[in-house]
Amino acid sequence: MAFQLLLNFFIAVVWMFISVSFTASTFIVGFILGLIMLWIMQRFIPGRFYMSRVWAVIKLVVLFFKELFMANIQVLLLIIQPKMPIKPAIFALPTSLEKEWQITLLSSLITLTPGTLVLDVSEDSKTLYIHAINYEDSDDAINSIRDTFEKAILEVSRS
Amino acid sequence: MTILANILIVATIVFGVIFTLVTAVGLIRLPDIYTRTHAASKSATLGVMFILIGVFLHFWLIEGHLNSRILLGIIFLFITGPIGGHVIGRASYLSGVKLWDKSVVDELAPVVEERKKQFNKQ
Numbered sequence: 001m002a003f004q005l006l007l008n009f010f011i012a013v014v015w016m017f018i019s020v021s022f023t024a025s026t027f028i029v030g031f032i033l034g035l036i037m038l039w040i041m042q043r044f045i046p047g048r049f050y051m052s053r054v055w056a057v058i059k060l061v062v063l064f065f066k067e068l069f070m071a072n073i074q075v076l077l078l079i080i081q082p083k084m085p086i087k088p089a090i091f092a093l094p095t096s097l098e099k100e101w102q103i104t105l106l107s108s109l110i111t112l113t114p115g116t117l118v119l120d121v122s123e124d125s126k127t128l129y130i131h132a133i134n135y136e137d138s139d140d141a142i143n144s145i146r147d148t149f150e151k152a153i154l155e156v157s158r159s
Numbered sequence: 160m161t162i163l164a165n166i167l168i169v170a171t172i173v174f175g176v177i178f179t180l181v182t183a184v185g186l187i188r189l190p191d192i193y194t195r196t197h198a199a200s201k202s203a204t205l206g207v208m209f210i211l212i213g214v215f216l217h218f219w220l221i222e223g224h225l226n227s228r229i230l231l232g233i234i235f236l237f238i239t240g241p242i243g244g245h246v247i248g249r250a251s252y253l254s255g256v257k258l259w260d261k262s263v264v265d266e267l268a269p270v271v272e273e274r275k276k277q278f279n280k281q
Contacts, residue, residue, distance in 0.1 A: 072178060072205050079185045079198070088194055088259055090268075111241035114201045117193065118241075119248045122270065129270070131193045131248060 004050040008034040053156060060152040067113050067149075075114040078134065089135035090119060093128045095150065100125070102153050109149050164220040168213050175209030178202045191259040192251050200244025208233050 008031060015030025016022055035051065042049045078086060097103050103125055107118040110130060120129040185198030215229040253271065 068205060072181075072202055075185070075197070075202060076178075076181045079181055079188060084188065086189075086194065088191070090258070107245065108238075108241045111244050112201055112204065112237075114197060117197055117200070117248050118245050119193075119252050120270070123274075131197075133194055133197050 001047060001050050001053060004038055004045060004047065007045075008038060008050075010034075011037060048158065053158075056152070056155045056158075060149075060156060063148060063152055064109055064112075067109075071114040075133070086133055087135045088131065088133055090129055090131050091135065093130050094126060095128055097150060097153065099157070102157060103128075106149060106153055161221070164216065168217045168220070171209050171216065172213035175206045175211075175213060178206030178209065180206075182206060192256050193248055193258065196244050196248050196251075200240055200247070204236055204240035208236060211236075 011034030012027050012030035015033055016026050019026055019030075038045065039049060039051070078084065095103065095106065097106055103121065107121065107128060110116050110128070111118050115133050117131045117133075118128055119131050121127070122129070179202070182198050182202040185202065186195055189195045189198060211229050211233050215226060218224045218226055218229075
């Protein structure tokens, strides 16, 4: 990833030197040319083509904003009801993520999605303990959200 | 064009105000500290974020002044908001604040119990 990005910058700088014009637009043209070169030669460069990872990050961000907005509206509807039919609970959620930044990212995403709040991470960091505001009817939904988030994070970090 | 921009700005700021109001109502109405942390840490984040986006769009589209500090503020808010909620929840759980009595499941209690035992042994 870092190597490919560096190579791409290098190609862009070389392009600037070739065309003897040191402006931002020449740099961008060189960068796009370098991107095409890297894409053609991805078989010879170790690791995944780095643009696919950037694309995965963009997909994760879009997914996150969608979930954030939908779930906030759910909480709004829950709070303005006179009887407030909530059933709070703390449940364990086994996670297959291993690196620390992945777990931090996942718990931040889960916490920002209303209805769930990460209370604790177990010492072997295999389990997240989550406080859910409405356990009964949202267990499956939460699991599916978790699946989508976890899958998206794995997609970003796949080598 | 200005009308479109105005509609966008008004919509985002109204959304932000509504979510902030939901936060306040939630803080009053919800029963225990954990459910209140839900309201405080998330709807507030989203509400303030929408208001900041509205301010950014207003100064960008109407006044023609692009202020990158607002964007940085949004990002900082996003990073620190959930962590604040998590730390408040965790600290109150570990210091023994009780859950609401209508809570259904508590799978964290045995784990914390186990941890306390190990800590006392040492």
